[in-house]
Amino acid sequence: MINIPxxxxxIIGALLIPLIRVxxxxxxxxxLIPAIAFWNLINMPHGTYWTYQFLDYELILGRVDxxxxxxxxxxxxxxxxxxxxAIHIKEYGQHVAALLYVGCTLGVVFAGDMFTLFVFWEIMAxxxxxxxxxxxxxxxxxxxFRYILVHLFGGCVLLCGIVIHAVTTGSLxxxxxxxxxxxxxxxxxxxxxNAAVPPLHAWLADAYPEATITGAVFMTAFTTKSAVYVLLRxxxxxxxxVWMGAIMALYGVVYAVLENDIRRLLAYHIVSQVGYMICxxxxxxxxxxxxxxxxxxxxxxxxSVLFMGMGAVIYVTGRSKMTDLQGRSLYKxxxxxxxxxxxxxxxxxxxxxxxxxxxxxxxxxxxxxxxRPSIELMLHLASIGTFLHTGLKLPWGVWFGTNKGTEDxxxxxxxxxxxxxxxxxxxxxxxxxxxxxxxxxYDILPYPVDFHPxxxxxxxxxxxxxxxTLAAFWIYIDKxxxxxxxxxxxxxxxxxxxxxxxxxxxxxxxxxxxxxxxxLSKDVVSVGKISKHPYVFLEMLWNSIQGKRxxxxxxxxxxxxxxxxxxxxxxxxxxxIIFLFLYGLIYMGVR
Amino acid sequence: MVKxxxxxLYVSIAATCILGFLFPNQHPHFWWQKIPVFDAVFGFVxxxxxILVSKWIGHAWLxxxxxxxD
Numbered sequence: 001m002i003n004i005p006x007x008x009x010x011i012i013g014a015l016l017i018p019l020i021r022v023x024x025x026x027x028x029x030x031x032l033i034p035a036i037a038f039w040n041l042i043n044m045p046h047g048t049y050w051t052y053q054f055l056d057y058e059l060i061l062g063r064v065d066x067x068x069x070x071x072x073x074x075x076x077x078x079x080x081x082x083x084x085x086a087i088h089i090k091e092y093g094q095h096v097a098a099l100l101y102v103g104c105t106l107g108v109v110f111a112g113d114m115f116t117l118f119v120f121w122e123i124m125a126x127x128x129x130x131x132x133x134x135x136x137x138x139x140x141x142x143x144x145f146r147y148i149l150v151h152l153f154g155g156c157v158l159l160c161g162i163v164i165h166a167v168t169t170g171s172l173x174x175x176x177x178x179x180x181x182x183x184x185x186x187x188x189x190x191x192x193x194n195a196a197v198p199p200l201h202a203w204l205a206d207a208y209p210e211a212t213i214t215g216a217v218f219m220t221a222f223t224t225k226s227a228v229y230v231l232l233r234x235x236x237x238x239x240x241x242v243w244m245g246a247i248m249a250l251y252g253v254v255y256a257v258l259e260n261d262i263r264r265l266l267a268y269h270i271v272s273q274v275g276y277m278i279c280x281x282x283x284x285x286x287x288x289x290x291x292x293x294x295x296x297x298x299x300x301x302x303x304s305v306l307f308m309g310m311g312a313v314i315y316v317t318g319r320s321k322m323t324d325l326q327g328r329s330l331y332k333x334x335x336x337x338x339x340x341x342x343x344x345x346x347x348x349x350x351x352x353x354x355x356x357x358x359x360x361x362x363x364x365x366x367x368x369x370x371x372r373p374s375i376e377l378m379l380h381l382a383s384i385g386t387f388l389h390t391g392l393k394l395p396w397g398v399w400f401g402t403n404k405g406t407e408d409x410x411x412x413x414x415x416x417x418x419x420x421x422x423x424x425x426x427x428x429x430x431x432x433x434x435x436x437x438x439x440x441x442y443d444i445l446p447y448p449v450d451f452h453p454x455x456x457x458x459x460x461x462x463x464x465x466x467x468x469t470l471a472a473f474w475i476y477i478d479k480x481x482x483x484x485x486x487x488x489x490x491x492x493x494x495x496x497x498x499x500x501x502x503x504x505x506x507x508x509x510x511x512x513x514x515x516x517x518x519x520l521s522k523d524v525v526s527v528g529k530i531s532k533h534p535y536v537f538l539e540m541l542w543n544s545i546q547g548k549r550x551x552x553x554x555x556x557x558x559x560x561x562x563x564x565x566x567x568x569x570x571x572x573x574x575x576x577i578i579f580l581f582l583y584g585l586i587y588m589g590v591r
Numbered sequence: 592m593v594k595x596x597x598x599x600l601y602v603s604i605a606a607t608c609i610l611g612f613l614f615p616n617q618h619p620h621f622w623w624q625k626i627p628v629f630d631a632v633f634g635f636v637x638x639x640x641x642i643l644v645s646k647w648i649g650h651a652w653l654x655x656x657x658x659x660x661d
Contacts, residue, residue: 257645258654368620376621377633384637457616464607465634471600472638479642485654495660 002040005050005061005110006072007120009037010079010103014096027087030095034080037106041072048112057172060112067293067446071109071229074297075102077430078221078304085308085423086214097130098218105222109229113172114162114187117230121158121194125151128223131215132207140210146491147207150193154200158190177234188235195227197244197278198251201271202491205255208270209263209320213311216263220270220307221300228277228296237284245279246378248272253385255489260322260482262310262398266303269390272382273299273348279379280363283370286447291362293445298347298355298434305344305427306390312337312416312424313398319410322394322482327403333413336421338399343428345395347435349387352462355431358438358453361462365451384469391466392473393480401481533560607631 002009013033020026046069049062079102086094104127107120125148132144165183166172177184189200196204204224208216235241252272259265273295280292314320316334331338347354350361360383367376415421434441442449473480530536536555543550611627623629 253641254645254648255653257642258649368624371620373621380630380633381637381641384634385641388638388641455617456614460607460610460614461616461630463603464611464628464631467600467603467607468631468634469638471604472635472642474600476639476642479646483654484657485649486657486659487649487653488655488659489653 007103007107010099014099017096030083037076059116062110063112068109070293070444074300078300081423081427082218087419094134097127100127105226108226114174115172122155132211135212143207143210147203150203154190154193161186179238191230199490202489205267206491208267209261213315217307220303224274225296231281241278241282245275246375249275249382256389258487266306276363288366290445290447291366294359298359301431302344302347308424309341315416316413317410322397323484326397326401328410331399334415340424340428345391347431349391352459354435361453387469529556
């Protein structure tokens with residue numbers, strides 16, 4: 001094992017990339033880094049490493065136990081898949097951003113104290129935003145700024161919690177929090193924002209679909225799942241999370257029905273799927289914790305397949321809306337992409353033999369074992385919605401569908417470059433492998449697993465549900481095509497806030513300004529005139545004493561002649577002597 | 592083609608429901624888990640409810656023209 005924290009393997013790698021001038025060496029390096037990190041993980045025994053003394057606190061950069069290892073494994077595997085998918089990119093800045101992002105996520109996973117966690121947490125947000133900016137469209141720029149502002153806000157809330165926690169308990173250790181304390185509530189809000197729990201989720205559906213094709217693949221994996229990890233570590237068994245998770249699972253489903261943008265639809269299904277994990281964390285039993293960790297592992301793999309598939313469609317067609325894709329018979333031109341996408345779609349829908357089945361059923365079974373009927377049914381319902389959208393509606397709308405508009409054929413459509421297909425193939429292969437042989441996943445989970453997903457009644461029940469969902473989809477197939485709309489979400493307040501500020505400045509504030517200007521502008525002219533001729537009032541007074549009638553206009557328009565108002569020198573001398581005399585009198589009197 | 596797919600669908604609905612009767616849930620936690628075709632009914636009704644309710648909320652409130660934020 002290399003004696004540096006896994007995070008720094010990526011961070012050092014990211015810093016080396018700009019120094020290498022040969023493209024092929026750069027490509028080799030970005031693939032080599034995950035490979036080194038993976039080899040390092042395999043050889044890293046459990047324990048606590050890299051502890052440093054900082055002020056009165058202890059910073060821990062390497063807390064290695066079963067929980068952190070599950071996440072570290074999948075993050076490293078995912079970074080390799082993402083890099084294969086992105087290897088053709090010539091803009092190496094994207095690789096630098098992605099590697100920093102992955103490195104900091106690993107930093108979060110292995111952080112044993114809140115200070116280390118916070119530092120990596122913030123760099124994670126800042127490095128990931130570049131994956132949005134690199135799309136270089138106006139929309140992505142705007143979405144990126146909203147993304148970073150929301151995350152910086154979340155970071156501030158987290159920092160508040162950490163400071164209160166450090167002051168009240170005197171410790172920075174990142175352990176189980178006491179949910180009753182104020183500090184824990186702040187920290188929880190910071191974590192929930194990154195986990196995209198409604199109403200703090202809008203950044204996800206806003207930014208991910210605007211990211212670069214390859215960048216979005218990274219983003220889907222790391223931010224929300226690292227938040228799931230910290231919640232697993234800090235807040236297992238918090239009742240609030242059970243309900244938040246179940247509602248969240250359905251929330252994403254509702255929005256997915258309405259969505260027209262293909263990657264935004266998938267983004268809403270991240271919200272839905274993370275809902276299962278949040279629910280599992282809230283349930284807090286050993287089985288639920290295992291389920292949440294396993295589902296995070298599987299989710300990262302299948303979601304990457306889905307995003308890579310849709311990314312490939314956007315890459316070859318340049319279109320990202322279902323209304324621009326449906327009915328163009330795309331399946332004839334990209335059958336391999338379709339097949340690989342369907343592996344991901346079957347995985348997320350929990351079709352038996354694919355990995356979603358072995359993890360999702362675990363969380364649902366945990367809800368059953370704890371006797372939570374409403375939670376169990378809500379999760380089942382969300383599962384139906386997942387199959388409906390990612391398994392049926394999206395592939396139907398993108399690759400098949402009926403063409404309602406003009407007869408336009410996408411001539412340029414073809415299979416994406418080999419590296420993209422390879423990355424999808426690796427991820428799809430892993431989805432199937434963990435689905436068929438779940439033991440490799442169950443063995444690395446935090447607690448010993450006593451759960452058999454392939455009980456025949458479970459499989460039959462799942463198949464019943466899926467087949468009948470398909471039947472209902474068939475009935476409503478005409479209703480489910482894309483509609484050219486956008487959906488309001490909880491980003492509405494802050495998107496509208498800017499507009500409201502602009503309106504406030506333009507209308508009421510501007511009216512006040514012009515009113516003031518109207519009032520004062522005339523006076524400014526006369527003040528200007530008077531300052532050219534300061535004696536005009538005295539002159540008028542003098543004239544009226546004398547009984548002369550000279551108009552103000554006449555006086556003010558007369559050029560100012562300073563000699564006309566000059567006193568003889570004797571006057572000044574006289575005045576000086578008088579004042580000196582008065583001064584002398586007062587001085588003497590005081591004494 | 593469509594007809595063939597329909598037949599496959601009907602056959603699989605029938606098959607999964609029959610299998611539901613043959614292999615009942617051995618450890619039911621709730622009463623509905625004892626009903627052999629509960630998941631089939633739930634799948635169908637749930638899917639219809641999701642489509643109709645979401646579309647209704649969308650059309651009544653959430654869905655706006657694409658240039659809404661521009």
